[in-house]
Amino acid sequence: MQKLVDGVHRFQNDVFSTHERFFKRLVEGQKPLALFITCSDSRIDPNMITQTEPGELFILRNAGNIVPTYSNTSSGEAATIEYAVAVLGVQDVIVCGHSHCGAMGALLDPSQVTNLPSVRGWLGHAEATARIIRENYGHITDPQAKLTATVEENVLVQLENLRTHPSVLAAMGRNELRLHGWVYKFETGQVFAFNPQDGQFESVGDQGFEPRPIMPHLRAI
Amino acid sequence: MQKLVDGVHRFQNDVFSTHERFFKRLVEGQKPLALFITCSDSRIDPNMITQTEPGELFILRNAGNIVPTYSNTSSGEAATIEYAVAVLGVQDVIVCGHSHCGAMGALLDPSQVTNLPSVRGWLGHAEATARIIRENYGHITDPQAKLTATVEENVLVQLENLRTHPSVLAAMGRNELRLHGWVYKFETGQVFAFNPQDGQFESVGDQGFEPRPIMPHLRAI
């Protein structure tokens, strides 16, 4: 804990003091570029990966970057999405999974959650991911490859869940919101984005890459 | 969106390439110092405030830095807390509110959430905050002062909620976990920590500040 307190001192002396004007201006309100949904994993720093500054990313983080579907029972995820889309008017939402995700590992190996009732219940929102892997990926036996497939499919499943939120569907119907599926591989620094045209994740760093939002709303008005 | 893609390129070229060895070592697993719970507000960057690096903070973020109580219905918050405490063994949990919080503003002015059913339901987990302000803070009329009181009381309420999570209570009973209540005021760069000895928030930057965990478990074994 002392390390964090020391860090706060360092932040105040080294960072804030030299950017005071910038921080003061943030009082005027936030107008983030995007809603960034990712895992709580300590190895991910969304602002570092995207080289963004305070005020640019509205960030939702939980174990497994999971998005419960819209339902009559509210959730922190539903509220945060609704606030980002309907109040702040973000134009892009990124669901970003990552390599070596412990939550996805637990999804593949339920024995890990025997004494973790909250994690077990939470992974129920990734049940579609689990079923897809179980039913459609029987041909992959390498554990590492299976985990990678799980992380990728889970990003797609959570994007489906995201599409059930009223504010999201309504904004997509007006062509005012785009959804993106990313996977961050921290050990190589790579970021992969799902390309709906060929159904594959492709490296954001590659030559000629351009962001392609996935699945427009069924009916544009 | 293009700005974020450009940022990824910059991250890869400027940051990752010069710290490759550091990032590769993260594959061995994470052993974060603390669980940091804060708002999704884009103006907060937990790693910047605490000057921490990838691997050091397990981060849970949602609108209003709210922690639903433990219940039979799991939540992203419950799962993330359970994972941090029971699996990763973090020793400190920080609930960090912030100045100018839109969620707390909406708690004080329900008319803002008329068309936001998910936000409205979510703020139900801060109902204790709302009641405390309504019943106990009638003497404060200045809107800004009322919002500050709301942010502070909400941090304390969410700490109470946090204490109902089994993994938290059990670890506290072994004196292996400490809870902290913080408020970050981004426009001044200040961080305030709750001091249970005098019931006030005090500046982390002040001379002689030392972190005081709040409320040990009732009964240490």
Next chain:
Amino acid sequence: MQKLVDGVHRFQNDVFSTHERFFKRLVEGQKPLALFITCSDSRIDPNMITQTEPGELFILRNAGNIVPTYSNTSSGEAATIEYAVAVLGVQDVIVCGHSHCGAMGALLDPSQVTNLPSVRGWLGHAEATARIIRENYGHITDPQAKLTATVEENVLVQLENLRTHPSVLAAMGRNELRLHGWVYKFETGQVFAFNPQDGQFESVGDQGFEPRPIMPHLRAI
């Protein structure tokens, strides 16, 4: 009630007795062509509209042909869909709305459900429909046209909800399941099917009509 009892007698004497062999063969099990999801409205007879016989349509009916999203709380709809897709292996699912739908009328006029707490709660699963109409259809003022748009958009919203069910997503990933959006206009006998290529509903009876499933899974394996 006497009319229904008389009907049973008539069924036994006029229908069953002349098709006894057919009915007996149904004991061997069911292998329905499709799952047909429609409203409870008495004016709809799915078997009549599609001219199908016992054993051909697995039928789910409720007020408003609503499909709650997949969530940790099960529902009759979730169970019925899972049974149809994962156990019976249906290859097509049709969500069929209809003209003059009372549930959709109530969605547009909440004053109708003041004393109907169950209906009010249920319409929460069509909140996306309500928001789409409110935010995106302000230009339509004619009540009849607005109701038609509501019925159509609701079919599309419920198809989004349908896509969150694990058995559905997994089967779509194998290209073994196709989803269809229909609207039945009983006063003209017309059936309209959504065509994802132009984003419009088109008459099933029209020359050259061919069924087009909507929205394949993001990633076909």
Next chain:
Amino acid sequence: MQKLVDGVHRFQNDVFSTHERFFKRLVEGQKPLALFITCSDSRIDPNMITQTEPGELFILRNAGNIVPTYSNTSSGEAATIEYAVAVLGVQDVIVCGHSHCGAMGALLDPSQVTNLPSVRGWLGHAEATARIIRENYGHITDPQAKLTATVEENVLVQLENLRTHPSVLAAMGRNELRLHGWVYKFETGQVFAFNPQDGQFESVGDQGFEPRPIMPHLRAI
């Protein structure tokens, strides 16, 4: 799917065209005779069994003809019942089970639902049926006889559940609503109705049969 599209054409050409006036009159609104609750099983056609026409039966169908009790969490069943009783004013409600019901079979053999979380959760609303069979029917060992008892007891259990819905209880208190328990045996064309006077199901086709509503409200005003 093509078969269904062909059926729609046939319906339009053969059925609608010769009854156009009848269908057009349905626009005036529905005034169904009864609410008919039955299983989604494809082998059941409620309109055929009762020889009723469009406009005569309000129909609720799900796997197992299950009626969740009234609770603070709404359901499609609660909404449909409330709409039928409180808005449409139906005077009779029939809960109709059937022979060879797959849902009831799964209730007796939980191993069938291992990979069907939605079905498993849904059968929780038939837990009373399961307990009654387990505790009170130990003397029946023949699987077919046990399934028949399960189907029958389940109809009675769902009628108990039905009685907890406010609109149902209130209408029964005014003697304006009658409840009926039926079982349809499709392989023989028989329909059995529960007779509360002797506690047995008796054939609707039998000489001298007359419908007997079960269990009036406790207190007539």
Next chain:
Amino acid sequence: MQKLVDGVHRFQNDVFSTHERFFKRLVEGQKPLALFITCSDSRIDPNMITQTEPGELFILRNAGNIVPTYSNTSSGEAATIEYAVAVLGVQDVIVCGHSHCGAMGALLDPSQVTNLPSVRGWLGHAEATARIIRENYGHITDPQAKLTATVEENVLVQLENLRTHPSVLAAMGRNELRLHGWVYKFETGQVFAFNPQDGQFESVGDQGFEPRPIMPHLRAI
């Protein structure tokens, strides 16, 4: 609080010391005569009213003597009933309302619960009572008479809810459990029991009174 502490001393000195053998024998286990469900109102003492001793009444108390229906979401009431019936094997369950019940008063006047979200939600389990009074008792205008009718109807509604609990239905099917509806009028010392034969509550103290369980299970085996 000091009064309660003094009372404990008095209990130990005056009551326990003279009945030590009786209390010690209770260690062998409990075999209560009945499950007694009543309101938390401080003016009710179930053991005093029935002149029973420790070990004779299993007691469930909450605001309004409300019994949520059986559902997939457990409750303290469901668990207590299940324990009493299935584990302890009680043979009688009494739901006992009372005069001047504050919870029933709030049910009639929702303005009282504006700032009481938990009470408001809880009264949802008495929604049938509210609807019955609203729809069927319009002819009663005297507030006191309306409250009495509400208390009585609520006892009957909660008995309906009680009947949905699996352990209750199963035991009733074996004729091993009887349900009773009582109302206690503390200001006159009267206890009224519902008589299903004439649909009225009659005084337990009256000449020739004998307990009549209400509503046997539909089907005796």
Next chain:
Amino acid sequence: MQKLVDGVHRFQNDVFSTHERFFKRLVEGQKPLALFITCSDSRIDPNMITQTEPGELFILRNAGNIVPTYSNTSSGEAATIEYAVAVLGVQDVIVCGHSHCGAMGALLDPSQVTNLPSVRGWLGHAEATARIIRENYGHITDPQAKLTATVEENVLVQLENLRTHPSVLAAMGRNELRLHGWVYKFETGQVFAFNPQDGQFESVGDQGFEPRPIMPHLRAI
């Protein structure tokens, strides 16, 4: 049942008749000293233990004296607590466990609840108790000592849960409410109260005992 009816007669003849004036005065309303939360166990009589009279204790009883946390889903416990604190203004709340508690025994031995789904679900609200015993009390092997520790820790856990209820937190913030943890050992007549100063339960009957409320609100205004 006849025994209870005879008891009512005896109550009317022997108790009520000699205290008629006292009972009549209760019509004026209740102003209980405290909210007393205890188990449904038949061997506990709160009014006897505290030697209190009708009107003095507001009593909440369920299997295991469990208090679900405050959440968006209301419960009988939440409503009863809110009514006691916010409407009646009680100044003390006592959570009272007891020796030989069957619910706590079941918590230690889950095999007992295999066929008790409602009890199993309900014990989820004592999951923190179970985890504390499992993780922190491994050194206790004697079953009786383990049960005693479970009963004691559960009282503390439920006090934590109690603190999440808005009315409780708000009243504590005004220093108008005090919480107490008790354990009643019926076979010895002893009552133990938790002393937060040394973290032990001490006998209420001991020389010099004085009630010490536990855990004041974090911040008194």
